[in-house]
Amino acid sequence: MRTGNHIESYPRHISLSDNPVVWFWLVALMAAMIVLPAFSGLFVLGLAIRILIAAVGAIGLNLLTGSTGQISLGQSGFLAAGCYTTGLLIADYNWPPELALPMSGIVAAALSFLVGIPSLRLKGLYLAITTLAFSFIITQFLLFAEPITHGPYGVRIEDTVLFGFDLAEPTTMYYFCLGILVLVTLGVLNIMRTRVGRAFNAIRDQDIAARAMGINLTTYKLTAFAASSFIVGLAGGLMAFQFRFINVDIFSVTLAIEALAMIIVGGLGSVAGAIIGAAFIILLPEFVGDAIGLLPAGISDVLARGALEIKGLLIGLVIILTLRLEPDGLIGVWRNLKRYWSRWPLSV
Amino acid sequence: MKMLFRKALLAAGVSLFATGAMAEQGVTDTEVVFGNIVPLTHPVTASLAYQVIYGNTVAAAEWNEKGGINGRKIVIKDEDDAYVPANTVQALQKLIDEGVFAMLTTGAGAGVAATLPILEEQAIPTMVNFSPYEPAVNPVKPSIFMIGASYEDLLFGEIKYIVENKMDGKTPKIGVIRQDDDFGKQVETAFSRAIKDFGLDYADPLTFKRGQKDFGAEILKMRAAGVNILIAGGVTSEIPAMAKEAAKFKMDLQIATVPTGQLTPIVKLMQPTGFTYFSGDYVSPLGSKGAEHFEAMANKYLKEDEVKGLSRYSLTAYAASLIMFQAAEACGKDLTRACISEKLASGEKFETNGVTQPISFSADKHIAATATLVVEIDSKTGASKAVTELMDF
Numbered sequence: 001m002r003t004g005n006h007i008e009s010y011p012r013h014i015s016l017s018d019n020p021v022v023w024f025w026l027v028a029l030m031a032a033m034i035v036l037p038a039f040s041g042l043f044v045l046g047l048a049i050r051i052l053i054a055a056v057g058a059i060g061l062n063l064l065t066g067s068t069g070q071i072s073l074g075q076s077g078f079l080a081a082g083c084y085t086t087g088l089l090i091a092d093y094n095w096p097p098e099l100a101l102p103m104s105g106i107v108a109a110a111l112s113f114l115v116g117i118p119s120l121r122l123k124g125l126y127l128a129i130t131t132l133a134f135s136f137i138i139t140q141f142l143l144f145a146e147p148i149t150h151g152p153y154g155v156r157i158e159d160t161v162l163f164g165f166d167l168a169e170p171t172t173m174y175y176f177c178l179g180i181l182v183l184v185t186l187g188v189l190n191i192m193r194t195r196v197g198r199a200f201n202a203i204r205d206q207d208i209a210a211r212a213m214g215i216n217l218t219t220y221k222l223t224a225f226a227a228s229s230f231i232v233g234l235a236g237g238l239m240a241f242q243f244r245f246i247n248v249d250i251f252s253v254t255l256a257i258e259a260l261a262m263i264i265v266g267g268l269g270s271v272a273g274a275i276i277g278a279a280f281i282i283l284l285p286e287f288v289g290d291a292i293g294l295l296p297a298g299i300s301d302v303l304a305r306g307a308l309e310i311k312g313l314l315i316g317l318v319i320i321l322t323l324r325l326e327p328d329g330l331i332g333v334w335r336n337l338k339r340y341w342s343r344w345p346l347s348v
Numbered sequence: 349m350k351m352l353f354r355k356a357l358l359a360a361g362v363s364l365f366a367t368g369a370m371a372e373q374g375v376t377d378t379e380v381v382f383g384n385i386v387p388l389t390h391p392v393t394a395s396l397a398y399q400v401i402y403g404n405t406v407a408a409a410e411w412n413e414k415g416g417i418n419g420r421k422i423v424i425k426d427e428d429d430a431y432v433p434a435n436t437v438q439a440l441q442k443l444i445d446e447g448v449f450a451m452l453t454t455g456a457g458a459g460v461a462a463t464l465p466i467l468e469e470q471a472i473p474t475m476v477n478f479s480p481y482e483p484a485v486n487p488v489k490p491s492i493f494m495i496g497a498s499y500e501d502l503l504f505g506e507i508k509y510i511v512e513n514k515m516d517g518k519t520p521k522i523g524v525i526r527q528d529d530d531f532g533k534q535v536e537t538a539f540s541r542a543i544k545d546f547g548l549d550y551a552d553p554l555t556f557k558r559g560q561k562d563f564g565a566e567i568l569k570m571r572a573a574g575v576n577i578l579i580a581g582g583v584t585s586e587i588p589a590m591a592k593e594a595a596k597f598k599m600d601l602q603i604a605t606v607p608t609g610q611l612t613p614i615v616k617l618m619q620p621t622g623f624t625y626f627s628g629d630y631v632s633p634l635g636s637k638g639a640e641h642f643e644a645m646a647n648k649y650l651k652e653d654e655v656k657g658l659s660r661y662s663l664t665a666y667a668a669s670l671i672m673f674q675a676a677e678a679c680g681k682d683l684t685r686a687c688i689s690e691k692l693a694s695g696e697k698f699e700t701n702g703v704t705q706p707i708s709f710s711a712d713k714h715i716a717a718t719a720t721l722v723v724e725i726d727s728k729t730g731a732s733k734a735v736t737e738l739m740d741f
Contacts, residue, residue: 042445154530168465
């Protein structure tokens with residue numbers, strides 16, 4: 001019977017996982033994701049692409065909010081910046097998509113300094129409001145700087161061929177997003193194993209103590225902002241290929257709230273939690289729609305009219321229930337289940 | 349033996365090829381499936397979305413009673429996009445998965461734009477009609493067609509009518525309060541064109557965010573500038589919200605609105621303001637001779653509460669559906685997407701049972717029904733009447 005997790009060496013301590021069972025299930029999950037397009041139609045594939053892109057964005061936000069403790073409501077602004085950078089560079093400046101996509105991350109990271117530097121002394125709600133204001137500035141800029149951004153008319157992206165693969169083809173797009181998600185996941189997990197990652201956690205848990213231990217708050221907070229925004233910007237760049245038409249309507253404040261919901265429901269500070277949370281929030285309306293469809297005709301007709309409101313209600317309810325019952329989110333539920341299973345029959 | 353095997357392979361190949369050439373998604377011996385994407389759950393436009401569905405339903409029911417399209421029953425699948433372009437794409441993908449043959453509506457504004465790449469790639473015959481979006485058909489895309497005048501033309505027609513008939517010797521001064529999106533931009537284009545064409549004095553344009561409820565500050569600015577013609581550039585409840593403020597300040601104002609100004613809830617909300625205002629359209633108003641046949645069919649096929657909910661959006665959807673069905677019928681038994689697009693672009697005239705003038709497209713012009721008429725609405729009585737004939741602007 002397993003009694004605990006005894007780590008006897010430093011390399012084992014910093015390894016991504018020291019448990020062969022975890023690796024086995026990860027390989028099985030990857031295999032399932034690789035064969036998914038063979039068994040799914042356009043709709044399921046579209047949904048999967050949305051989840052993958054949302055997961056990339058959620059991991060980025062999680063790095064800032066979950067790991068460093070800096071609450072940000074400006075994610076829709078960074079997403080928009082990344083998305084428009086890729087879109088405009090391809091559509092108006094004929095940049096190859098191979099360069100335009102990484103630029104989405106770079107521009108978003110550069111913009112993060114604009115909001116990061118003035119926000120260094122801010123915490124909690126004050127920081128949240130500042131970042132929210134930033135996303136308003138970005139969307140207003142996109143709307144009114146028509147000569148640069150096409151204003152309300154949006155941008156259409158024709159060239160979607162990256163390294164010889166056409167991302168307009170849903171299966172190709174799916175594999176590309178999956179690849180980016182794997183890279184981002186590994187990248188962030190690695191950051192979290194380094195001094196930088198531990199500094200982020202120290203700032204989140206107690207910034208004054210972190211400073212007393214020699215952590216430069218300015219440097220590390222700005223690093224967190226830049227790294228997070230780079231990833232979120234990259235997710236925005238992927239959205240440009242996903243829709244091939246971008247418009248400021250896509251980047252509403254609701255999007256920032258949903259992003260926050262993803263990491264709270266998934267489990268703050270956990271990369272796996274961010275991915276699970278993204279999948280949960282994207283799939284929630286689909287489940288709601290299907291559940292409404294199963295109800296008797298009279299009731300389902302009435303509820304179908306309010307599907308948008310019901311979705312909003314459910315997201316709010318899920319956040320409340322998560323914070324009240326399982327603050328570690330879905331990943332916390334998963335950990336509890338694992339613990340219960342491995343310690344059975346002595347589990348409590 | 350080897351020869352026999354080769355023959356069998358050849359036969360299998362030929363039959364596969366033949367099946368591939370004949371089978372068209374969404375078409376069976378008994379059914380043709382059409383798709384419809386509308387914002388069913390958007391708080392502002394949900395009612396319009398249902399009105400569109402009523403129009404489609406009446407057209408399909410009428411056609412099915414006559415035997416369907418060459419004996420195939422018309423089936424319509426509706427999807428909701430909540431007025432969010434990302435959802436419009438998702439909804440279209442779902443409909444394609446579910447085997448839709450052609451599209452009767454593909455969302456509004458940016459939603460239409462977002463679906464264009466997929467519609468083009470898959471050559472899906474599509475009628476854009478809910479919210480006219482010129483880039484959908486300019487430049488021409490082989491499978492995409494549109495009915496309806498642009499908001500620019502509709503509003504320009506109204507302003508022309510107001511300037512020529514309603515100023516009673518006063519010097520016209522025009523102002524616009526418009527939504528800050530692609531729709532609002534079209535509204536402002538009409539404003540700029542009117543200033544240029546009629547040499548009008550004007551106040552600086554003002555913008556607002558979709559969903560704004562109070563227009564006190566904007567109306568005060570218009571009053572201070574001496575505006576007596578106002579383009580109320582909102583989609584639904586913003587129009588009466590602006591009029592309410594103008595009435596409060598006792599402004600002597602002529603108000604021009606987009607076609608949503610004719611919707612019953614808007615007319616009711618306008619009632620306390622006492623304004624007689626204007627709207628433009630490219631379909632015959634409900635209650636007019638042109639809408640008689642549609643209304644008779646609606647009474648026959650819709651429920652009582654659905655009939656009460658009809659609007660000009662039902663008429664545009666009805667007309668668009670009829671055009672699509674006629675093109676499909678003209679293809680005969682061998683119904684393919686390519687054939688529908690070809691028939692639509694052939695220059696042939698399609699009847700809409702009086703809702704619009706007969707519609708025809710051509711190979712290089714995929715837009716029709718661009719002539720507009722001006723509708724005057726008396727908010728006190730709720731009565732509306734066409735005050736001009738259909739005209740091209």
